[in-house]
Amino acid sequence: MKTITKLWASAAICGAMLTGMAQADPHPTAELIIEGELHLATRAEPPEHLGGALPEIYSGWLFRTDETRELQMDDFDNPGILFTERGLDRWEMADGATEQSCADCHGDVESMAGVRAVMPKVNEDGELWALQNYINNCRTERMEADAWGWRSEPMKDMTSLISLQSRGMPVAVHMDGDHAPFWEQGREMYYTRFGQLELSCANCHEDNWGRMIRADHLSQGMSNGFPTYRLKNASIVPLHQRFLGCIRDTRGETFAEGSPEFIALELYVASRGLGLPIEGVSVRQ
Amino acid sequence: MTRRSLTAACTVSAVLWASAASAEIAPADVVWEDEIAIPASLSGAPGDPDAGRIALSSRSVGNCLSCHVNSDMPEHDFHGDVAPPLDGTGARWSEAELRGIVANAKRAFPGSMMPVFYNDNPADYIRPGNAYTGRAYDPETFSTLLSAQEIEDIVAYLVTLTEW
Numbered sequence: 257m258k259t260i261t262k263l264w265a266s267a268a269i270c271g272a273m274l275t276g277m278a279q280a281d282p283h284p285t286a287e288l289i290i291e292g293e294l295h296l297a298t299r300a301e302p303p304e305h306l307g308g309a310l311p312e313i314y315s316g317w318l319f320r321t322d323e324t325r326e327l328q329m330d331d332f333d334n335p336g337i338l339f340t341e342r343g344l345d346r347w348e349m350a351d352g353a354t355e356q357s358c359a360d361c362h363g364d365v366e367s368m369a370g371v372r373a374v375m376p377k378v379n380e381d382g383e384l385w386a387l388q389n390y391i392n393n394c395r396t397e398r399m400e401a402d403a404w405g406w407r408s409e410p411m412k413d414m415t416s417l418i419s420l421q422s423r424g425m426p427v428a429v430h431m432d433g434d435h436a437p438f439w440e441q442g443r444e445m446y447y448t449r450f451g452q453l454e455l456s457c458a459n460c461h462e463d464n465w466g467r468m469i470r471a472d473h474l475s476q477g478m479s480n481g482f483p484t485y486r487l488k489n490a491s492i493v494p495l496h497q498r499f500l501g502c503i504r505d506t507r508g509e510t511f512a513e514g515s516p517e518f519i520a521l522e523l524y525v526a527s528r529g530l531g532l533p534i535e536g537v538s539v540r541q
Numbered sequence: 542m543t544r545r546s547l548t549a550a551c552t553v554s555a556v557l558w559a560s561a562a563s564a565e566i567a568p569a570d571v572v573w574e575d576e577i578a579i580p581a582s583l584s585g586a587p588g589d590p591d592a593g594r595i596a597l598s599s600r601s602v603g604n605c606l607s608c609h610v611n612s613d614m615p616e617h618d619f620h621g622d623v624a625p626p627l628d629g630t631g632a633r634w635s636e637a638e639l640r641g642i643v644a645n646a647k648r649a650f651p652g653s654m655m656p657v658f659y660n661d662n663p664a665d666y667i668r669p670g671n672a673y674t675g676r677a678y679d680p681e682t683f684s685t686l687l688s689a690q691e692i693e694d695i696v697a698y699l700v701t702l703t704e705w
Contacts, residue, residue: 448667449667450667450668451666451667451668451669451670452656452666452669452670452678452686453656453686454656454657454666454667455654455656459654463654464623464654467621467622467623468619468620468621468622468623469607469608469621469623470600470604470606470607470619470620470621471618471619474623500675503668503675504670504673504674504675505673506670507669507670507672507673508667508668508669508670508675509668509669509670509671509675509676509677509678510670510675
């Protein structure tokens with residue numbers, strides 16, 4: 257009984273705290289317009305499968321400072337664009353034993369429009385593959401060249417370039433059929449409380465988005481901005497690197513970048529953002 | 542300030558030294574009262590509120606400010622707000638209850654986001670890591686998030702937070 261009264265007391269404080277927290281919420285009115293032309297929605301109706309867990313879905317862009325947000329509104333200021341430019345050189349560069357370039361088979365890079373929006377996607381063999389897997393498959397099977405590492409510079413360049421072709425197209429990953437078991441696996445991971453701190457993705461990004469965890473402003477952990485240029489890393493950060501960091505911060509043993517587990521998580525996290533446009537390459541702090 | 546922290550640091554090491562000889566209660570042997578409270582000192586020694594103040598705010602020790610606001614510590618930037626403020630906890634809870642909350646808050650608040658600071662059993666966790674390395678835990682070094690004495694110090698500090 258005594259305990260219950262005290263719990264009420266802390267609940268009351270909690271309530272008071274919530275009302276005074278407006279500055280930590282996502283920016284209420286900011287609009288993401290690239291180069292004064294391309295309007296990217298940063299708010300959308302939540303997908304049905306979330307069952308009301310989020311009232312509205314928000315791009316991580318809305319949770320960043322004015323300065324960081326502005327960098328993404330101008331391709332000249334967005335340092336991620338440099339990666340796409342290098343990516344274009346690689347697109348046209350012959351490599352491997354067959355001495356072919358991406359362009360030799362695919363033509364103009366614009367043929368990649370829409371590809372990023374449906375990633376990760378089940379391949380012909382029934383495996384769930386991320387964009388990186390498809391890129392490496394072309395390199396090893398068709399070009400007879402070496403596979404690129406998940407975090408390597410050429411992989412960052414190429415994923416940035418291919419993502420840019422889908423900029424403005426809504427996330428359109430599949431959740432049904434072949435994709436269903438992977439989606440379920442990812443969902444299960446999202447709600448698992450990993451590590452010695454016993455924190456799940458949902459603890460931070462579903463239950464506490466908009467709040468501060470020390471100096472960090474928690475977003476909804478959406479993936480539509482990836483690959484993202486992260487100022488802190490001064491480089492492109494692939495989504496799996498972000499996952500790795502988030503699990504490491506739970507004092508947990510992470511999964512490897514490119515692992516089947518992270519690709520399944522990638523599918524589920526993407527499905528939470530169905531309706532938000534691909535921003536790649538975004539800018540984050 | 543520096544001198545004060547230095548003194549506090551010396552006190553901590555002195556207390557830790559002394560407690561090695563006294564009866565420390567291992568996590569598995571903790572005796573609970575009313576499910577949520579721990580009446581006896583975990584280290585067998587009294588806590589030092591000055592050392593507790595440092596342990597609570599330090600990122601590498603309690604890192605409590607990552608989730609809690611504490612108005613008694615305006616000198617620290619960036620208090621998190623995913624948890625209720627620590628203001629007044631000393632008035633709302635007894636010392637034994639505070640010890641219970643810091644040791645294992647999931648007893649008082651089932652399903653809480655607050656980590657369990659006094660449990661050294663890796664089998665209770667899913668993919669426990671080796672601190673913040675992202676690698677698998679090392680059975681040789683896996684330990685509680687806070688030592689028995691650090692918890693005593695933090696509790697001694699929390700009981701001083703009577704205003705809110």
